[in-house]
């Protein structure tokens with residue numbers, strides 16, 4: 001299963017949904033959940049791209065063409081869903097999503113890269129603090145790529161953070177997620193980049209497990225048909241090594257455990 005994929009319904013992807021589905025079938029993937037970018041904040045780069053009528057039609061058409069070979073779910077990846085919550089609620093409540101992910105892509109209306117450049121000493125703290133606010137308030141199913149800031153840090157010449165140094169902040173995020181019934185994902189996009197590791201790092205996945213976390217999804221965060229499912233086997237290995245026996249799928253936002261064996 002690949003529970004994080006983008007198409008041209010997202011501002012930063014040109015992938016055609018039907019082509020993604022064809023590639024997924026070729027690769028033996030059984031289920032895909034599309035998770036397009038969406039923001040209600042006019043200052044967010046993602047704002048204004050999504051047309052839900054087109055997205056829902058793409059899902060319907062893909063299900064009609066490939067539904068006998070591939071289970072196709074309709075999800076969404078929200079930018080900062082803890083902010084402007086009333087607007088999110090208004091825009092999303094009538095759409096029958098299977099799965100809603102929440103992401104911190106911006107801090108204080110600044111993209112993460114720009115925030116990092118302006119806050120060289122505090123950017124990791126700021127990022128995890130924003131993640132805590134998100135998980136405390138947002139109406140979501142899963143937290144996307146928990147330690148995303150490391151991608152920008154490495155690109156900007158900084159180090160990947162030292163887990164022990166941020167363990168308390170990260171544990172607070174995970175405890176709040178567990179308390180609110182929110183899961184986390186293993187996002188394999190970092191395995192395809194110079195970063196060379198998944199998001200989050202396995203130490204976070206282990207900590208989540210040890211704190212009692214159960215809901216875990218695996219996603220490639222692929223923006224191209226060719227990379228659908230990339231790294232999912234590695235992610236399943238990480239999940240197992242961290243103590244998980246199950247991952248989760250979602251149907252109309254209801255989580256369901258699937259055995260990893």
Ligand SMILES: [Zn+2]
Pocket residue numbers: 077103105144145
């Ligand atoms: Zn994202």
Ligand SMILES: [Zn+2]
Pocket residue numbers: 004006035077221
């Ligand atoms: Zn994504």
